[in-house]
Amino acid sequence: MDELSSRSAILGSLDILRKEIGCDFSAVGLKEMPSLVLRWPMASGHSNDRIEGIAEKPGRGLSATVLKIGRAMPLSMTELVCSRQLQEYPLFLAENLRAAYAVPLGWGAAQSGVLLVGDRKKRIYRTEERRLIAAAADRIAAQLSDLPSARTV
Template identity: 30%
Template sequence: MRSKMEERAVKQICEKLLLEVNCEFVGFAIQNSHGPDITWRIAAGNSNDKYKRITVRYGKGIAGKVIATGQPIEIENFPDNISGKVLDYPIMLAEKLLYAFAMPIRIKGIPKGVLLVGKRTINPISESDQQLVKLAATEIEAL
């Protein structure tokens, strides 16, 4: 995030997504400009401010895996269907999410960020809601 204006724009996209998609949480994480760590910067529908203190390594947790693979990730019935340890998914734990769908955000074609929608129930989001998340990711990339 280079400017406060960009940050506000991303926050608005997250808040809009929270209203449009059948979900309870929307979060945006981005890889730090220096080093491989990824931090959660923006959230809507959050139950606390823990997300601000979460940093994950490249390849770890949802954010790290989405950025490492450049592919969307869907987690259903957390923590039953995960690879690795439960503690590798701090955003799921901090927000008590049981379901998440995360899209990569590409900067100059390279995955550098993550847009995540989550639910505190095990019900997945619909295919049309996933399309809305993809559209929002594209909007963020355009910033």
């Protein structure tokens, strides 16, 4: 599969996931090498183009939580504001997200990216929705392994 069709397949998976769980936003964040900066090359439901310029430094935001711990976690704007960590999650600000659920993406032995779904209103993701997100993360990780530019991550 070539890069264009792999990217199209991933974007299709993001669109399907958004419809399945009824969320406003879904995106894939990938670590770039050698800097380990987390960037967001693919998204569905984004409200503006600022997502293209967002880069999370290693050890901050989702790199410090989901990727470092290696497991899924819910996020809420309220908790991030209370813990004074909102500035470490620029995607929340750029997309005006109030709630999100993030799942690590990995192929091989490394956690190389993040699948993030989010809403612009308060929301708690139910168990079944979390299962659907985890299944989508597995599909997207498999699709990413076919993406030549992602293999260097």
